Amino acid sequence: MKMKRSLSVLLICLLSLSILAACAGGGSPSPGAPGAEQPGGQPRSGGVLKVGIPSDVKGLDPRRVSGRAEEEVWSLMFSTLVRLNKNMEPEANVAKKWTISPDGTEYVFELNRGVKFHNGDELTAEDVKYTYDQVRDPKFGSSSQSLFNLVKDIQVVDPYTVKFILKSPYADFLTASIAGPVGIVPKKYAESVGLEGFNRAPVGSGPFKLARHQLGDRLVFKAHADYFKEGLPYLDGVEVVIIPEDSVRLIALENGEIDLIHRFLPVNEKPRLSNHPDLNLSTVSEAGVFNIVFNLDNPTLKDPLVRQAISHAIDRDGIMAKVIREGKPGHTAVIPDMWAYAPDTPRYNYSPDEARRLLAKAGYANGLPDGTLTLLGISDITQYKNLATVVQQQLAEAGIPVKLTLKEWTVMFGEVQKGKFDIALYGVGGLSSPDKALYRFHTGDPNNHGHYSNKELDSLLDKARQSSDQAERARLYAQAQRIIHADAPWAFIGYREISAAARKNVRGYELYPLLSWLSLEKTWKAN
Amino acid sequence: MLLYAARRLILAVPILLGVSVCSFLIIHLVPGNPAVFILGEEASPQAIQRLEEALGLHRPLHLQYLSYLARLLRGDLGDSFLHQRPVSTLLLDRFPATVELAVVTLIVAVLVAIPLGVLAAIRQYRVTDAFVMSMATIGVSAPFFWLAVMLIIAFSYNLKWFPSAGRGEPLLLTLAPLLRGDGAALWDSLRRLVLPVVSLAAYTAGFLARMTRSQFLEVMHSDYVRTARAKGLSERVVLFRHVLRNALLPIITVLGLQLGTLLGGAVVTETVFAWPGLGRLVVQSLKARDYPTVQGAVLMTAVVFTLVNVLVDVVYAYVNPRIRYQ
Numbered sequence: 001m002k003m004k005r006s007l008s009v010l011l012i013c014l015l016s017l018s019i020l021a022a023c024a025g026g027g028s029p030s031p032g033a034p035g036a037e038q039p040g041g042q043p044r045s046g047g048v049l050k051v052g053i054p055s056d057v058k059g060l061d062p063r064r065v066s067g068r069a070e071e072e073v074w075s076l077m078f079s080t081l082v083r084l085n086k087n088m089e090p091e092a093n094v095a096k097k098w099t100i101s102p103d104g105t106e107y108v109f110e111l112n113r114g115v116k117f118h119n120g121d122e123l124t125a126e127d128v129k130y131t132y133d134q135v136r137d138p139k140f141g142s143s144s145q146s147l148f149n150l151v152k153d154i155q156v157v158d159p160y161t162v163k164f165i166l167k168s169p170y171a172d173f174l175t176a177s178i179a180g181p182v183g184i185v186p187k188k189y190a191e192s193v194g195l196e197g198f199n200r201a202p203v204g205s206g207p208f209k210l211a212r213h214q215l216g217d218r219l220v221f222k223a224h225a226d227y228f229k230e231g232l233p234y235l236d237g238v239e240v241v242i243i244p245e246d247s248v249r250l251i252a253l254e255n256g257e258i259d260l261i262h263r264f265l266p267v268n269e270k271p272r273l274s275n276h277p278d279l280n281l282s283t284v285s286e287a288g289v290f291n292i293v294f295n296l297d298n299p300t301l302k303d304p305l306v307r308q309a310i311s312h313a314i315d316r317d318g319i320m321a322k323v324i325r326e327g328k329p330g331h332t333a334v335i336p337d338m339w340a341y342a343p344d345t346p347r348y349n350y351s352p353d354e355a356r357r358l359l360a361k362a363g364y365a366n367g368l369p370d371g372t373l374t375l376l377g378i379s380d381i382t383q384y385k386n387l388a389t390v391v392q393q394q395l396a397e398a399g400i401p402v403k404l405t406l407k408e409w410t411v412m413f414g415e416v417q418k419g420k421f422d423i424a425l426y427g428v429g430g431l432s433s434p435d436k437a438l439y440r441f442h443t444g445d446p447n448n449h450g451h452y453s454n455k456e457l458d459s460l461l462d463k464a465r466q467s468s469d470q471a472e473r474a475r476l477y478a479q480a481q482r483i484i485h486a487d488a489p490w491a492f493i494g495y496r497e498i499s500a501a502a503r504k505n506v507r508g509y510e511l512y513p514l515l516s517w518l519s520l521e522k523t524w525k526a527n
Numbered sequence: 528m529l530l531y532a533a534r535r536l537i538l539a540v541p542i543l544l545g546v547s548v549c550s551f552l553i554i555h556l557v558p559g560n561p562a563v564f565i566l567g568e569e570a571s572p573q574a575i576q577r578l579e580e581a582l583g584l585h586r587p588l589h590l591q592y593l594s595y596l597a598r599l600l601r602g603d604l605g606d607s608f609l610h611q612r613p614v615s616t617l618l619l620d621r622f623p624a625t626v627e628l629a630v631v632t633l634i635v636a637v638l639v640a641i642p643l644g645v646l647a648a649i650r651q652y653r654v655t656d657a658f659v660m661s662m663a664t665i666g667v668s669a670p671f672f673w674l675a676v677m678l679i680i681a682f683s684y685n686l687k688w689f690p691s692a693g694r695g696e697p698l699l700l701t702l703a704p705l706l707r708g709d710g711a712a713l714w715d716s717l718r719r720l721v722l723p724v725v726s727l728a729a730y731t732a733g734f735l736a737r738m739t740r741s742q743f744l745e746v747m748h749s750d751y752v753r754t755a756r757a758k759g760l761s762e763r764v765v766l767f768r769h770v771l772r773n774a775l776l777p778i779i780t781v782l783g784l785q786l787g788t789l790l791g792g793a794v795v796t797e798t799v800f801a802w803p804g805l806g807r808l809v810v811q812s813l814k815a816r817d818y819p820t821v822q823g824a825v826l827m828t829a830v831v832f833t834l835v836n837v838l839v840d841v842v843y844a845y846v847n848p849r850i851r852y853q
Contacts, residue, residue: 055811058565058609066567141577143570196611215610215620216811217694217803243692243801247676251684251691380814410564410816417563417572430569446571 041507047525048237049506050258052249056216056242060202061195062182063135066143068429071181072262072517076221076238077118078183078204079228081109081128081162082174086512086519088287088338088432090174094123094184094205094228104169104468107178111160116226117186118209125162129154130187132164146446147177169466171473172433179432180515207233207521217242227521234508234524253501254278259525260502260509262516267325267383273501281501284511285337288429288496289330290387293450294489298422300372305362307488310423311348313355313398314391320494323390324383327497332481333428333437335495337513339470340434342478346485355398367399376421379406387493388425416449424449427496432514434477435465441484452489528844532837539833543826547599550825551592554818560584561608561816582608595822604826605819609812614823617808622827624694625804628796629789631698632724633782636731641778643732644739645771651744659736666733675726675799682722692801695719723800727793731785738781742774749773776847783839787832792824 059065062074081095095109115123134140136148150170155163166173189203202210205228208221219240223233241258243249246266252258254276265273265281274281292310294301301307316329331347334340359367375395377388385406392404402423407415409426416424431437440447442461443454457480464476484490500511505526510519562578563570579585583594598605604614640663647659683691695701695716705713746752747770755765792806805824812820 058567058815059611065565066569070567138573139577141566141574141581143566143574145574146569146571199611214803215617216807217801241693241801242803244798244807245676245692245801248679248692248799248801251679252693255683255687255691257690257692408559408814410814411559413568414558414560414563417575 041526043234043508043522043524044526045234045524046236048239049235049260049520049523049525050239050241051260051262052241052243052252052258053262054242054244054246054249054264057219059199060210060213061185061199063131063140063142063144063185064195064199066181068263071430071515073219073240074181074183074204075206075515075517076208076520077202077206077210078185079115079123079206080178080180080183081111082179083518084175084179084432084512084514086284086510088175088513090179094128098174100468104171104466105166107164107166107173108157109162109164111162112228113160115205115228116224117189117205118203118224119186119189120226121186121188123184123186123205124159125156126159127184127187128162129156130190131182131184135182142182144182147182151177169468170435171465171468172435175433176436208235208238211237229521233521235520238520250501253503256503259506260500262500262511263498265499265501270326270499276501278504279501280504280506281499282511283326283497283499284516285327285335285513286429286496286498287335287338287431287513288427289333289335289431290324290327290384290427290493290496291330291333291425292391292491292493293416293421293424293426294452294491295419295421295423295450296452296489297419298373300368301422303362304487305358306364306368307491308348309355309358309362309398310395310400311488311491312351312358313395313400314348314491314493315350315394316493317350319387319390323386324494326499328495330492330494332485332492333431333440333490334434334477334481335431335437335513338431338434338437340437340474340477342474342481345478345481348485348488348491352394352398355400359399364399368401370401371403373400373402373422375402375404376412376415376424377404377406378409378412378426380408384426391425391493419449419451421449429496430514434473435461438477438480438484439465441480441489450489452487454483454487457483457487528841531844532841535837535840536833539830539837542833543829546829547596547822547826548592550822551595551818552588554813554816554821555588555591557816559816561818564815565609595819599826604823607812607817607820609815609817609820614819617820618805618823618827621803621805621808623697624802625790625792625797625806627694627698628720628723628727628793628802628804629786631720632727632731632789633786635724636728636735636785637782639728640732640735641739641775644736645743645766647736647740648743648747649766656740660740663733663736666729666731667737668733669729671726671730671793671795672799674729675722675796678722678726679799689718689721691722692799693719694802723796723802726799727789727796731789734785735778735781738778739774742777743770746770746774776843779843779846780839783835783842787835790831790835791828 053069057070057073058067059070062078079094081093082090083093085091094111094115096112098107098109100107111125117123132148132154135142135144136151138145150166150168151164152167153165157163183204183206186203190198207224207227209224210219211222212220221238223236227233243252246264249261250269253261270281273279294307296302320327320329332345375388375392378384388404388406392402395402415421439445439461441452441457442448443458460476460480464473467473498511502509506523507526508523512518561582562575566574566578583591606612607614607617610617643659647656650656679691682688696712698716701713701716752765752769755769792804792809794806794810797804797807809821809824
């Protein structure tokens, strides 16, 4: 009797809590928010935009480290000579114009005058030289050093003119190197505070300056009053709030505690968010791919027939539709929005039968023996973990049993870099140019983790890198994509997509394939 | 008493040394390279190697430990690999948030659990007892993560009573504006404390309520309580001067252990509520293989735990005059 009474009370309490929680009607629209979408309106100054991100940045000095999240934050604080627009084309920024020598080895940038750093110092050619000399110096240890590998010298022509001299022509120098992610730092200030001091109190010339960094909690930026673009930024400030849990971050957005979430939106929430009365959801193709890399030092994977068989065993359409649930199936490293994308590059259709036929041709009439290959995946990013599990299943169905090993990203990537893998599944981003997308297949490139080598491909990539004729480059890259398809050093799975959800009163924010936060200089709040 | 406390503290030194060795070994033996995490996927192998050398990671493990120990003996916890700031600064930066959460949680848990535990004992086997014990069972059994998210959905998302995440101004810093007549900061800070405190206090309060009830019942049937009643003392005096005082003795020990645990950082609660405390710092540092920060945080937690335990023993001896430490 007493037991029954306790049990009843317990059940009543549980039910009450669940009912309270379960009454999730999507919340009520916050007072004052427009009920219908109002796309336009005259920009107005004022207000602070709160952006939610899942984790703190690794560093505030763009010269040292790299990372997608870090690059977004840096784009608030630092400016580059040129920047990429939403079509990934270079446009004037700190440099008002530039010239390229006929042989493609000299780039002369003429700077805007009166560009001020946050500490009031004027940005001159000396600062440009200082910044990029450090980054390109291998002894400095910058993770962006490879972006400036081809730079032979940087010269100050006069206080507002700087010349970059390259060792050889590099057609994507503007998009791949100059346009980011490394922004210009003030020489005098940086030398006075040293590396650690700069990382704690960075100074740039971007639209926002860092007011406060509460580690693990938030970064508070205030508008740069002397920003060189007149009238900008519209906002008084940006507050980057760190909320690790995806669901809680989303609740904070729906409650109006934050105004914007860029990337890291739970994919299963997107249908609901697209019809949300208080939010706008936008999506863009990211300059990135999901891919499988084969280690060609492995004796089994040396045979292109095996790699082609694996490529045929993957159901890209199914994976992108049902596992990733965003983005598109992919078949080349160049994203479809890029001018060098070759749509007629052959594709590996999903065909387990064809996979078995190729394996038989390679001498594996009964499929690969168990334990021959290991698939290395990422354990701490759900999307990649799910992807690896599904790929393992699909390969098994095609007679290619692989052992799945999932490791934390830092561990996994460390092993990939050291070549300690058979097949690795991860993603590559920041593919701002066809050279960035494809040069990683060049013999000896540091990003060529599978040690793939094809002399014909190398020659095409070198020629395309040096040519300034875009039509010629497109032809060369199309050929390169066909060779990569035939040799299958990678199996491409899909093209990534990024989404952002913003409160309806946030205007002017645009999603770019790279560095969307560049649009925050033109973002404003309607209410 | 003072001698006892001093002896306990001295004896803690070899324990802390052992903790430093264990934490050093464990974090260094976990796979993963801090340089890869810090520099990112674009870094060349040469840049990674250079950073490894700069961080001293290329040296043999025993030499790395000896350098670490030498610095530790000088009071230097080293610099964070990730944030390039002294670890002591990072820990002291985050510790107040954890202390605030821990102390408020414990106060709330005690204020809720002990009266309810006493009530349940006094009204044993009645509806009140059943209700209190049911709630206590829920508190103890509910997973932290589930409870935290449920609270956010119910009280932040649906009812909009409290913010979903983040900490306001430190409570102590809101007192000055309050004295000037501006209570906005205090109000914001308190509102932000409610949900994390409730989610943490549920377990502690549940545990304490059950323990209070069982201790109270045990003491209620003691001979000296029977004697007190026989002497003609009122039931109120019997319950609160004789029964409660004795029943609370073991609870002091438990409270101390709970405080020590909470001060180590409530990782799940801090992560869900984006509370910038020590627990979250440790998890982030572990992910990034930020060895000095992890080691520093573990050592700090051990020190705090030791200090709290000594304090609990001292308080226990003060409350219970039968206890005499040799």
